[in-house]
Amino acid sequence: MTSEVENKPVICTESAKELVKELRASFATGKTKSYEWRLTQLNAMVKMMEEKEPQIVAALHDDLSKPELESSIYEIAMLKNSCRLAVKNMKHWMMPEKAKTSLVTFPSSAEIVSEPLGVVLVISAWNYPFLLSLDPIVGAIAAGNAIVLKPSEIAPATSLLLARLVAEYLDSSCIKVVEGAVPETAALLEQKWDKILYTGNGRVARIVMAAAAKHLTPVVMELGGKCPVIVDSDINLQVATRRIIAGKWGCNNGQACISPDYIITMKDYAQKLIDSFKCELERFYGKNPLESKDLSRIVNSNHFARLSKLLDEDKVSSKIVHGGERDKENLKITPTILLDVPRDSLIMNEEIFGPLLPVFLVDKVEDSFDVINSGTKPLAAYLFTNKKKLKEKFVATVSAGGLVINDTTVHLAEPTLPFGGVGDSGMGAYHGKFSFDAFSHKKAVLYRGFACDAFVRYPPYTRGKLGLLRALFDGSILGIIRALLGWSKA
Amino acid sequence: MEKSIAELRETFKTGGTKSISWRKSQLKALLQLINQNEDSIFKALDQDLGKSPVESYRDEVGVLKKSVTYTLSCLEKWVAPKKAEVPLLFFPAKAEVMPQPLGVVLIFSSWNFPFTLALDPLIGAISAGNTVLLKPSDLAPACMSFLVETIPKYLDNKAVKVLAGGADIGERLLQLKWDKIFFTGSPRVGRLVMAAAAKHLTPVTLELGGKSPAIVDTLSTTPSKAKVTAKRIVGGKWGPCTGQACIAIDYVLVEEKLASTLIELLKKTIKRFYGENIKSLKNISRIVNKHQFQRLVNLLKDPDVADSIVYGGSVDEEKLVIEPTILLDPPLDSEIMSEEIFGPLLPIITLKNVEESIDFINSKSNPLVIYAFTEDETFKKRILSETSSGTVTFNDSMVQVVDKRT
Numbered sequence: 001m002t003s004e005v006e007n008k009p010v011i012c013t014e015s016a017k018e019l020v021k022e023l024r025a026s027f028a029t030g031k032t033k034s035y036e037w038r039l040t041q042l043n044a045m046v047k048m049m050e051e052k053e054p055q056i057v058a059a060l061h062d063d064l065s066k067p068e069l070e071s072s073i074y075e076i077a078m079l080k081n082s083c084r085l086a087v088k089n090m091k092h093w094m095m096p097e098k099a100k101t102s103l104v105t106f107p108s109s110a111e112i113v114s115e116p117l118g119v120v121l122v123i124s125a126w127n128y129p130f131l132l133s134l135d136p137i138v139g140a141i142a143a144g145n146a147i148v149l150k151p152s153e154i155a156p157a158t159s160l161l162l163a164r165l166v167a168e169y170l171d172s173s174c175i176k177v178v179e180g181a182v183p184e185t186a187a188l189l190e191q192k193w194d195k196i197l198y199t200g201n202g203r204v205a206r207i208v209m210a211a212a213a214k215h216l217t218p219v220v221m222e223l224g225g226k227c228p229v230i231v232d233s234d235i236n237l238q239v240a241t242r243r244i245i246a247g248k249w250g251c252n253n254g255q256a257c258i259s260p261d262y263i264i265t266m267k268d269y270a271q272k273l274i275d276s277f278k279c280e281l282e283r284f285y286g287k288n289p290l291e292s293k294d295l296s297r298i299v300n301s302n303h304f305a306r307l308s309k310l311l312d313e314d315k316v317s318s319k320i321v322h323g324g325e326r327d328k329e330n331l332k333i334t335p336t337i338l339l340d341v342p343r344d345s346l347i348m349n350e351e352i353f354g355p356l357l358p359v360f361l362v363d364k365v366e367d368s369f370d371v372i373n374s375g376t377k378p379l380a381a382y383l384f385t386n387k388k389k390l391k392e393k394f395v396a397t398v399s400a401g402g403l404v405i406n407d408t409t410v411h412l413a414e415p416t417l418p419f420g421g422v423g424d425s426g427m428g429a430y431h432g433k434f435s436f437d438a439f440s441h442k443k444a445v446l447y448r449g450f451a452c453d454a455f456v457r458y459p460p461y462t463r464g465k466l467g468l469l470r471a472l473f474d475g476s477i478l479g480i481i482r483a484l485l486g487w488s489k490a
Numbered sequence: 491m492e493k494s495i496a497e498l499r500e501t502f503k504t505g506g507t508k509s510i511s512w513r514k515s516q517l518k519a520l521l522q523l524i525n526q527n528e529d530s531i532f533k534a535l536d537q538d539l540g541k542s543p544v545e546s547y548r549d550e551v552g553v554l555k556k557s558v559t560y561t562l563s564c565l566e567k568w569v570a571p572k573k574a575e576v577p578l579l580f581f582p583a584k585a586e587v588m589p590q591p592l593g594v595v596l597i598f599s600s601w602n603f604p605f606t607l608a609l610d611p612l613i614g615a616i617s618a619g620n621t622v623l624l625k626p627s628d629l630a631p632a633c634m635s636f637l638v639e640t641i642p643k644y645l646d647n648k649a650v651k652v653l654a655g656g657a658d659i660g661e662r663l664l665q666l667k668w669d670k671i672f673f674t675g676s677p678r679v680g681r682l683v684m685a686a687a688a689k690h691l692t693p694v695t696l697e698l699g700g701k702s703p704a705i706v707d708t709l710s711t712t713p714s715k716a717k718v719t720a721k722r723i724v725g726g727k728w729g730p731c732t733g734q735a736c737i738a739i740d741y742v743l744v745e746e747k748l749a750s751t752l753i754e755l756l757k758k759t760i761k762r763f764y765g766e767n768i769k770s771l772k773n774i775s776r777i778v779n780k781h782q783f784q785r786l787v788n789l790l791k792d793p794d795v796a797d798s799i800v801y802g803g804s805v806d807e808e809k810l811v812i813e814p815t816i817l818l819d820p821p822l823d824s825e826i827m828s829e830e831i832f833g834p835l836l837p838i839i840t841l842k843n844v845e846e847s848i849d850f851i852n853s854k855s856n857p858l859v860i861y862a863f864t865e866d867e868t869f870k871k872r873i874l875s876e877t878s879s880g881t882v883t884f885n886d887s888m889v890q891v892v893d894k895r896t
Contacts, residue, residue, distance in 0.1 A: 028852075033875070104556070104892045115878055202691060209688035213681055216698070221691065373503075396508070399590055407583075416574035417585055422592070423669065427693040445874065446893065448886035450708075450715045458725050459763035459773035461544030469544065473552035 011178050016187040023119045023146040026174045033144045041141045042083045048169040049076050062157035065297035075131040085415050086142040093436045103475045109447045114440040116144035118194035125199040126154035127255045136197045139435025146174040153181040193217050220428030224351050225378035226261040230368040232385035233269045240384040241276040247408025249335050253296040254355040258380040258409045261352050263359045264368040281335050289334040290327050298331040307354040310347040369397045377423035382408045401425050494651050498594045498621040501648045508619045516616045521558045523644040534632040540776035550605040561617045591619030593669030599626050600674045602734045604633035611672045621649040628656045668692050699736040699830050700857040705847040706744040707864035709751050719863045720755035726887025728814050732775040733834045737859050740831050743847040746840040757801050760814045768804040768813040777810045786833040789826040848876050861887050
């Protein structure tokens with residue numbers, strides 16, 4: 001790991017306050033609202049990625065031993081697409097949306113105007129430290145806000161690089177990076193923000209939301225959960241296995257919010273499934289996965305210890321059917337599969353966030369829905385099947401942030417789908433236009449003229465007026481005529 | 491209480507509330523409830539707030555009926571999954587966004603529009619397929635009792651429950667885990683609700699308030715337009731629950747040289763609508779209770795504020811009535827200009843130039859509504875782009891809430 005010791009300014013409550021004040025002043029100038037400013041920032045971000053890709057890949061490798069392909073595609077390319085989509089569509093997104101009006105307010109016209117919220121805070125996570133920092137910012141910029149980014153200190157090389165790149169490429173009077181750990185985050189959370197987008201875990205999310213509550217700041221919480229994969233027996237097993245492996249170990253070695261967490265399959269299909277895994281895992285990562293360059297490492301010794309604890313639990317350690325090898329010094333654990341783990345084990349109750357894949361057994365595939373619904377709502381849920389009715393039941397019964405049928409994780413790359421959780425897996429969503437919307441206030445605007453002033457609204461209140469009001473609300477022209485003639489019930 | 495909530499969770503689990511036919515049946519039952527009990531509703535509103543039937547129909551019964559019928563007509567469209575485009579990379583894949591109910595929802599409603607603010611969110615929660623616990627405000631006790639007694643007669647008791655009680659019941663409810671909380675009320679209590687929700691990561695919708703200004707720029711146009719402006723300001727201040735409404739006009743901004751014209755017009759209109767003085771006051775609600783009455787009276791106690799009264803100011807403690815009151819340029823640092831008034835007192839703030847209203851409004855926190863009476867298209871654009879508020883309404887007051895599509 002490269003180590004660069006620098007004198008970073010440590011942020012405290014006072015300086016956090018000053019920081020917000022400065023950004024509010026920048027926002028008040030109206031600079032961030034202009035289309036040109038937003039376009040310049042987004043284009044600068046694309047340029048940054050084109051010019052600095054090697055440095056970004058290197059930082060991600062330092063922090064996570066992330067394979068170059070994962071960094072280039074899942075972080076950089078995804079982010080470039082996000083910027084390009086915003087650049088292409090922003091003008092259209094910024095346009096007011098006409099809204100229909102009704103007889104009650106006739107004559108009038110109405111529209112919904114998107115305006116920036118103001119000064120927003122983005123707190124990002126360590127596992128996709130580049131993407132999860134800048135992707136929300138794409139939305140915040142497109143919506144015209146001033147921004148503070150607090151990257152995760154658990155990915156220090158990327159955090160440092162982000163601070164440098166943002167200062168070099170983006171407008172530092174309106175977009176700032178604050179590095180640091182818990183004290184710095186706490187200082188930032190004491191301030192009043194117009195929106196906070198937090199990516200991380202449920203424990204810290206509660207702290208963020210409680211801090212936001214003091215200022216009535218709306219929040220988007222991108223959290224996690226145990227993302228289940230239901231595997232039916234009537235499928236193309238090889239394709240399904242590969243897709244599960246790609247979503248699990250291919251995504252930061254299982255350290256991703258939407259990685260398959262555990263599998264549910266039928267008792268009499270399990271062996272076939274496991275054999276398929278063993279075969280494909282060897283094909284992907286070789287006979288000695290501890291040496292494979294295509295797997296991220298475990299991020300740090302804390303998480304290594306946490307994952308080891310999950311494996312060492314008595315009722316679980318005997319269930320390992322593949323892998324289980326560890327290299328503490330290099331923070332590596334091989335792709336590990338466990339079969340028939342007890343429902344009440346730790347590994348079946350905590351979000352794993354690592355390269356361990358428990359397989360939970362049911363008698364018939366329909367029983368999986370109860371297993372999933374007995375836990376908290378996950379960020380994603382996956383089903384591999386060809387049965388139409390099963391797909392329909394899955395979509396209707398399982399509540400999760402997002403669902404994918406016959407694949408894993410790819411819905412993240414789909415900008416027309418909102419990406420976010422529900423219940424314990426989060427609130428709010430972003431990606432594509434949803435990012436723009438997440439950082440905008442949708443202002444309702446009603447235009448009225450002076451003609452046709454409805455006397456019926458004003459005192460003195462008479463029975464006749466009551467009758468006419470009824471007719472007006474009912475929207476029936478006949479009713480209105482009758483009321484005007486005094487023929488209707490008052 | 492815990493038993494009720496457990497029942498709501500069980501009911502949700504059965505999946506019954508997800509069916510479109512269930513949702514429609516509940517909405518139709520709600521419409522029946524309103525249609526068949528109009529007189530009782532008028533009576534309860536008169537008892538709690540002194541609202542006349544016209545005000546009650548205009549602001550509560552009519553609004554609700556419209557909301558239910560609109561929802562019924564759109565429900566199938568809203569519930570249907572929406573197709574999403576898929577990029578070539580994922581060919582051949584299909585994608586859609588599917589609305590799903592959140593689960594068990596808690597609704598806290600307020601006392602000033604005790605029917606609208608209880609039942610309109612309920613309409614939304616039911617149409618989305620949730621089970622609901624409704625906690626109406628005990629500060630409108632007749633309306634609360636009506637809801638507690640009548641809702642079970644029309645709606646599915648296993649899925650929609652109403653709980654009576656005060657702040658202590660509210661606090662106990664907030665300790666429990668909900669899938670969504672919908673709160674209408676003050677920012678102070680809003681913070682408490684959100685802080686409690688944070689413990690369970692419960693998403694919230696908070697309908698709060700603020701100081702909603704009315705910018706007046708139309709007095710130098712035709713006399714008829716000026717008259718309509720005055721009517722709409724008076725209607726937008728004292729019409730809704732005598733100013734006790736989140737979207738009532740809180741204060742007015744007008745150019746110095748037009749202030750006296752405006753005040754004369756307002757006085758004439760007030761007398762015509764509500765009567766010559768406090769003894770002959772009609773067509774207007776009263777203050778909800780002694781606590782609110784005292785709070786409003788205290789706003790006028792500051793001698794500088796009292797000196798700025800140019801119309802009204804009389805109070806009747808026994809009847810909980812404060813007559814429509816206009817103040818001209820009370821001190822900007824007085825409580826009446828820093829707190830949401832929520833009552834029948836209307837400060838008029840004068841400016842050298844009406845364009846200064848933008849800076850004035852921006853010096854305070856974002857209001858729920860900005861009303862602007864102007865025909866200057868450039869000024870309208872500036873107001874829209876340089877201020878931030880929940881809503882902006884041009885050349886009228888109050889009516890924006892009736893349009894269901896904004």
